[in-house]
Amino acid sequence: MRPFDYSRADSAKDVAGAQIIAGGTNLLDLMKIQVMTPEKLVDITRLSELTGISAEGDRLRIGALVTNSALAADARVRAGWPLLSRAILAGASVQIRNKATTGGNLLQRTRCPYFYDTSQVCNKRNPGEGCAAQGGTGRMLALYGTSEHCLAAHPSDMATAMAALQAEVEVMRASGDTVRIPLRDFYRGPGDRPDIETVLEDGDLITAVILPAPRAGARQVYRKVRDRASYAFALVSVAASVEMEGDTITRAQLAYGSIAPHPWKNHEVAEMLQGQTASDALFHRAAEALTREEAPHPDTEYKRPLLRRTLIAALRQATGLGDTAGTDTVRTPA
Amino acid sequence: MKDTFTMDCPQPRLLDETHQGVIGTGMDRPDGPQKVSGTAPYTADNPTEGVAHGALVRATVTRGRVAGIDRASIANLPGVIDVITDPRMTRNPAQGMAGEAPVQPGDAVHYHGQPIALVVAETFEAARDAAQRLKVTYTTENAAVTPENGEHEVGEPDAAGDFQRAFDSAEVQLDREYTTPSQVSAAMEPHAAIAEWKGNEVTLRAAQQMVRFNKAELADTLGIDESQVRILSPFVGGGFGSKLGLGPEAAAACIASQKLGRPVRVVMPRQTVFDCVLRRSETKQRVRLGATKDGRLTAISHDDQVSNLDGEGFAEPTSQASQFLYGADGLSFTQTVARIAATPAGSVRAPGEAVGMLAFESAVDELAQELGMDPLELRLKNIPATHPLDGRPYSVRRLADCLTGGAERFGWKDRAVKREGDWLVGMGMASAARSNMLVKSAARVRLTGDRAVVETDMTDIGTGTYAILAQITAEMLGLPPAQVEVRLGDSDLPGASGSGGSFGANSAGSATFLAAKDLRGQIAERLGCAVDDLTLQDGRARGANREVALSELVEAELTAEATIEAGETAETHFSSGFGAHFAEVAVNEWTGEVRVRRMLGVMAMGRILNEKTARSQAIGGMVWGIGGALTEEMVNDSRDGHVVTRDLANYHVAAHADVPRDMQVVFLEERDDWANPIQTKGIGELGISGAGAAVLNAIAHATGVRIYDFPATPDKVIAALEAKG
Ligand SMILES: Cc1cc2nc3c(=O)[nH]c(=O)nc-3n(C[C@H](O)[C@H](O)[C@H](O)COP(=O)(O)OP(=O)(O)OC[C@H]3O[C@@H](n4cnc5c(N)ncnc54)[C@H](O)[C@@H]3O)c2cc1C
């Protein structure tokens, strides 16, 4: 690890010109292997205005420093947005979730192994250097939304759930202004600068995430498929919040994790479902539509059938077509 | 020093006659409280005054030479002391029991990730930073990094009868190919060493499994006499094979410490452990089985291809268990070694069986399916009378009892594929086998009054050696175990087998037993009775109508040292642990996720010395079995061979949630009179051997599809499900 200056922020203004550290669960790992080598760290964990979960009318404001554990356990979240609790609890380990924060989780870096290995070229580390994952091995890479410069996926479970829930990210700009950015606009595609992952600029601080009012009667499912039963990043995940009238799907909010450089959305699929009677045939068609394009790397071709099947399973579960009893059951309250 | 005892014939079962009653009991480990409270000093924990910190520099080319090391590139970094290169530095850990220096490559690079220098600094962080920033130039050469492209060395077959004829004429044939990826030991404690010189003598604190061999390896590496070397390894945070041989961190620490005239500590970051500690080879296996329609095996062949770096003598003994588990008219086993430029391969927990039995026992299961026969019956029907290759009798073998007893306990005969929502539930089983060994070992026991001290350079790598040596001694001398102190892991003490191949308890335990037995003779003499009439219990000696407290009888210290080595019984009899594994799994028909619901291992592994540590070993082994079947995979880049999965977030050992709560182990009562004088067999690795196959066979039962490329991750399961339609 390189030497660095460390300071504690007393106000939101103090973050300019330094790398923010919150829980440190991602940043410190990257610093130890020198994938990230900030010269200045600013610790925001004493900023009280970033803590706590509070109601804003029917909406919920989640402070950027709320830990993943606290968020998942919050009674309001479990009642109104159970999908979010499920997603968080499907990630990392208890110890990490106790330390990891809401803001940090949104900004966690990719798990592309070449990004972690400084003996390999990587455009995300050093733009213009090349991408070692291409022609290499890449089971964890993305399926969609990549560029020729970077094939990496965003691994966050929490962000995938928030994307399905249509959350907004509250950011305080260096100027002191506060803006709210819909999560779908918060992340940038890799383009030719895969090192720039969001719309944030120096001096910006995530202060909160806002969840819109809960959708009455929505059936929420988070289905994460991974290489072992816990403590592994998703191969693919599906976040679904589905509303029904009788057998008819009136609204489907869907997002897909670990298949793109950011939580992935597909409007065509959501529209295909809307107003239709829930059926296996419908779900198969939706899953086909979602996975039409080929994978950009041969090693992620498997994610197409896996995503297809996982979406079908999630929709069956959300609409009551599938009996999901058994290991890993995720029952969401109506 | 006494003469060496050689195991030439069965010995009396003395441990069944002694009176203390502690042998076999599930006594807590004496070192347990220290370990769970964080006060057991593992190697890197030892505070060392004036210590400098070393970080190994990683070669970033696959093959070639180091053309230049630009010391100036890091000279200005605060705290950097030196960059050490030395012809005595080593390329990789020694192979287990080598007893000589591993390859010392000079400036040659043989694989990506090889240590090529040591940067020494005042802090660990500075050393690691400088090691990464150091500018190194290379000249490079082409090298094959995949087994397909490597040069192939095809071995002579181990064979009996005429396999080809038997196979060709078999009524039912099965011919399948399987692959397993490279694996790593993944011990929790990363490799660590602290070296300090006094004059021309070096003391090395290191995380090692086999101190006697490591001492010889270090002396040879440094070009000094063994008498100038002392190794201390009292606490080791797991080995699983990775600490069998002296590692490059230890050699580098000694060389740097000598050069700098101050102690040097080298701890490998996890990534370095992945880069340069011996891996388990990937395997490509072909199993061919021939049988009669009623399920008598007539032909068995298990050929395999493994890989290693040029010049490394080790080859994963993939078909080891396949050679003696079942009989047939013709058997044949051929191994091919592909030479590749990648992290060298060596012994990783249960070398051979761990991956070989995944394939072999899957094939046996599939044959049963083709025959329309219960896989249990097929196995029971083919247990051979004698070793199928060399005709030796088995020492003691309760395979059939394990199979039938396990089937009964597990509810095997009621098995039917169940559906629970999206989950398909099925059962699988496999035989377990792991050959047993006795390795030359010495130990000393000292008795003063009613307190004893055991001394041997044997190690406890988390397995329970401290407990069992205390129990053997306590049992033999009639003492409460708390009155026995066990000193381990010091190369100045009598040299034992070390921990490897599950032979440590047999070997070091037998040496301890013999030393204690010698003391019993000395006590009998003092008491004036024949040793056969001596009773030792609770610190008192009885015999010849006298009863005296040991505290009175043994005022001055009595000492005995004993050495044991394998003898004629190893030639005349074949000794192996046997068992049976059963698993129930649920497979999600949509996502291909596999969850193990419950597991049972029934094992006959000789005398159990400590019910609790033995059970922990067996369960630990079965957990590795789950990992081998479902999760573990080391990935190398197919262009330059570098290790891609370099941390435990990417290399997936089974996590807690992968291990079912219902994880049962049953030991069948057994004594192996031909194995050693305490009638034990190796334990830990038997838990692995076959366990993964039971899981894989359960997947096949649940889904009707088989996976041939392990581990059975969701992508492979759904591909098989989709292929079936
Ligand atoms: C072994 C392991 C397994 C994991 N498994 C999973 C998993 O399965 N699923 C999953 O989703 N995640 C997983 N994670 C990732 C984990 O969720 C993240 O590490 C964690 O959420 C990061 O939060 P943090 O507070 O520790 O962030 P930090 O490490 O402190 O920061 C991460 C980044 O966010 C920036 N940052 C932090 N807070 C703010 C803020 N308020 N404003 C602006 N910038 C900010 C930092 O500058 C830094 O760049 C895993 C992590 C580990 C180590």
Ligand code: SF4
């Ligand atoms: S895919 Fe992206 S993160 Fe991975 S090596 Fe290429 S540029 Fe780097």
